[in-house]
Amino acid sequence: MPGQPLSSQYVNKFGFAFAALSVLFLALITWQLYGSYLDARNRATTSAGNLVRILESKLAGDFAAAHHAISAMVAEIDGDPMRQAMASADPGRITRALKSQLRSIRSVSALRFFDAEGDLLYSSVDNDPFFSIADRSYFRQSRDIPAHPVIFSDVIAGPDDNRASIVMAEAIRDKDGTFLGTATTAIDLHALHDDFSHIELGAEGTVVLRRIENGALVVNFPGPVRADNAPYPDIPLRHAILKDGTQGVIEFASPIDGVRRVYGYRTVGSFPFFVAVGISKRAYLAEWRRNAGTTLLAATLFLAVLAAMFTRLARAESQRDRSALAHRSNEARLANIFRAISKGLIFQDKDGVIVEANPAAEQLLGLSREQLLGGTCTQQGWQTIGEDHTALGDDQHPAMVALRTGQSVRNQVLGIVAPGRGLRWMSINSNPIFGQDKTVADSVVTTMFDVTERKHAETELRIAATAFQSREGMMVTDRNGVILRVNRVFTDITGYSAEEVVGQTPRLLQSGLHDTLFYQRMWQSILDTGGWQGEIWDRHKNGELCPVWLTISAVKDDTGAVSHYVGTHADITERKNAETAMLELNRDLSESRQRVRALAAQNETRLEGERKHIAREVHDELGQVLTALRMDLSVLAMRFGALDPAVNDKVLEMKGLVDRAILGVRNVAVNLRPPALDMGLVPAIEWLCADFTRQTRIACVLDAGAEHIDLDEKRAVVIFRIVQESLTNVMRYARASKVGIILAQEASLLRLEVRDNGCGFDQAVAARRKTFGLLGMRERALALGGQVDIASAPGIGTVIGVAIPIDCETRKERL
Numbered sequence: 001m002p003g004q005p006l007s008s009q010y011v012n013k014f015g016f017a018f019a020a021l022s023v024l025f026l027a028l029i030t031w032q033l034y035g036s037y038l039d040a041r042n043r044a045t046t047s048a049g050n051l052v053r054i055l056e057s058k059l060a061g062d063f064a065a066a067h068h069a070i071s072a073m074v075a076e077i078d079g080d081p082m083r084q085a086m087a088s089a090d091p092g093r094i095t096r097a098l099k100s101q102l103r104s105i106r107s108v109s110a111l112r113f114f115d116a117e118g119d120l121l122y123s124s125v126d127n128d129p130f131f132s133i134a135d136r137s138y139f140r141q142s143r144d145i146p147a148h149p150v151i152f153s154d155v156i157a158g159p160d161d162n163r164a165s166i167v168m169a170e171a172i173r174d175k176d177g178t179f180l181g182t183a184t185t186a187i188d189l190h191a192l193h194d195d196f197s198h199i200e201l202g203a204e205g206t207v208v209l210r211r212i213e214n215g216a217l218v219v220n221f222p223g224p225v226r227a228d229n230a231p232y233p234d235i236p237l238r239h240a241i242l243k244d245g246t247q248g249v250i251e252f253a254s255p256i257d258g259v260r261r262v263y264g265y266r267t268v269g270s271f272p273f274f275v276a277v278g279i280s281k282r283a284y285l286a287e288w289r290r291n292a293g294t295t296l297l298a299a300t301l302f303l304a305v306l307a308a309m310f311t312r313l314a315r316a317e318s319q320r321d322r323s324a325l326a327h328r329s330n331e332a333r334l335a336n337i338f339r340a341i342s343k344g345l346i347f348q349d350k351d352g353v354i355v356e357a358n359p360a361a362e363q364l365l366g367l368s369r370e371q372l373l374g375g376t377c378t379q380q381g382w383q384t385i386g387e388d389h390t391a392l393g394d395d396q397h398p399a400m401v402a403l404r405t406g407q408s409v410r411n412q413v414l415g416i417v418a419p420g421r422g423l424r425w426m427s428i429n430s431n432p433i434f435g436q437d438k439t440v441a442d443s444v445v446t447t448m449f450d451v452t453e454r455k456h457a458e459t460e461l462r463i464a465a466t467a468f469q470s471r472e473g474m475m476v477t478d479r480n481g482v483i484l485r486v487n488r489v490f491t492d493i494t495g496y497s498a499e500e501v502v503g504q505t506p507r508l509l510q511s512g513l514h515d516t517l518f519y520q521r522m523w524q525s526i527l528d529t530g531g532w533q534g535e536i537w538d539r540h541k542n543g544e545l546c547p548v549w550l551t552i553s554a555v556k557d558d559t560g561a562v563s564h565y566v567g568t569h570a571d572i573t574e575r576k577n578a579e580t581a582m583l584e585l586n587r588d589l590s591e592s593r594q595r596v597r598a599l600a601a602q603n604e605t606r607l608e609g610e611r612k613h614i615a616r617e618v619h620d621e622l623g624q625v626l627t628a629l630r631m632d633l634s635v636l637a638m639r640f641g642a643l644d645p646a647v648n649d650k651v652l653e654m655k656g657l658v659d660r661a662i663l664g665v666r667n668v669a670v671n672l673r674p675p676a677l678d679m680g681l682v683p684a685i686e687w688l689c690a691d692f693t694r695q696t697r698i699a700c701v702l703d704a705g706a707e708h709i710d711l712d713e714k715r716a717v718v719i720f721r722i723v724q725e726s727l728t729n730v731m732r733y734a735r736a737s738k739v740g741i742i743l744a745q746e747a748s749l750l751r752l753e754v755r756d757n758g759c760g761f762d763q764a765v766a767a768r769r770k771t772f773g774l775l776g777m778r779e780r781a782l783a784l785g786g787q788v789d790i791a792s793a794p795g796i797g798t799v800i801g802v803a804i805p806i807d808c809e810t811r812k813e814r815l
Contacts, residue, residue: 018310044284048264052277060269070183109188115181142171154229164189196221202283344448366418385415398430473569495541511537681716700739726754734758752802
């Protein structure tokens, strides 16, 4: 059922399958996520390598173009004019040539020529002011070190605009190697920074240009362009170039900003620089994380659906097993109900042939089940008559009418004359049962019960109504008390004729012995309850007083208003005379009651003995037989189970039935006489409390004081049965959460108290119900000279107190 917890059998079975599938599924998801992680990293590695290759090609081209420009200009300059301080040179031609070279190189900001002293000779910049580079390190290197044809300066900030650049310088020498001057080009680092900014790198990506010899920063993007020539020889990219070659891809956390990136690096042609493109791990894993989140969400939803599916499967299988068990139980229960129901039940097929009948039908019809099966209602050995005592036709039987018409026949009373049983009147109901075709009945069920007593009672009521008119005086008045009618017996009792009293009021009969308060109470009772009855003295017409038992009933109309009063007069003169004799008889009755109670106690003792004997016989004999039968079934399965698997299934089914029978035998034996009684009263009550708590989940606590109370078996059984009946009442009616039992020995009395915190009950209402549970407790205690006191009221729980003498001489019952 929904909301009902699954048993461990289904939890283990389906839980293991779910866990195995979940582990396999999660392993596949993990493997897929790991593979996609590697793919993302490989894509980042490839992208970094491709980007740095493109960037290195562009930088190498720019640097080579700048180098070509100054080399070409070196060839344009004649050494003699330079030595002669431009005596015969054409400055205009050289300036135009410098500007022409500059137009083809975007990243070069200026081309200049300096003489051997470091003074500016020619410049591509218009109105370039005169300055000297004699103090510059790159000039001295180009002058003093012939082996270095091209020299690169550190990053230099412009004096006017603070624009950073690096200078490429080449020495000019004559054929003899004499130093004549230096040709320079200024590479604008801001232009390179702009080129770097156009590369799509993602979050925290970077492009860096550094020197190979010391790792000094040239250009870094993102970040400002500045003249920071601090050496950084331990940067991992420089180590990779020195160790693994001029190009490659590595991943590490930047020691500058701490961001982990995949770097593609390459040296810039033959120049002393290397460039690196870094793609951050966060960037190249961003899409992977989104996909992983989606995958994990989908996996979670899948596992939730899978769990719900397995839960539904487990519940479905559990429900199917419970349904099968319930179906078998229902079949057995219906069979038991069918056999135990007090009404006769007969099932007939579409032809009217009897296919099943219960024991009540056998008893009502006087035929056995074997005699009934296969016959029809018109072919059996009985005669059916209607209420008018005429024979009933075969097609008029209620079952045949229901089959023919498809309509139910209800409460038809028929007389059945069976051999040896005489006439018995039955109330019969026949109901058609429809199969697939809802228009034609394919069977019919007939119920019957004996109404012979009711028919007799109806006859007796008619007779009693007639007799009532002749045995008791009757008077009918209107709502105002005016007499409308009296019967003949009334005139006999009062001496007045009908003509004398009609039109009068009952005051005519007043004796004068009753005061006004008596009549006020009488009429108040009539107004409150609708009637009154009691003894009253009337005055006969001849003046004599006579006792009468008067019953007054108010008759109401459809609106509930009183329309008439009916008074019944019974002369009780003889009864009054008999009351004296009745008092004498009471003493004899009291003695009879004592004898009956003693006889009941003796019967109870004998019944307990029979219960004890039957319990032992059932447990010892039938229990052993069932145990032996179960062992034989196990032997049967071992011998023949391998030959036919169906034998194992059938043996298992039979063993289940035997186990149920063994449990039933045990329950029957325990219910007849609990074995704990043989260990003493206190252990028996302790067992009773434990069993009560197990069945009801209601706490039951026994306070016995001494562990052992010496009682004869008769008194122990009485106390045990009283406790048992008390706990049964608590379970059925009290709605309690706690029960306390106190058992104590006080001098020659054994006292028992059973207290619960339940809903309690109205003792007056319980007394009117005439229930036998509380009465049985009192009778058991009275039989041993004890008493039972019950204290209870709605809402305050119930206390049952019992006191029984322990000595062998029981006290006599108090009248």
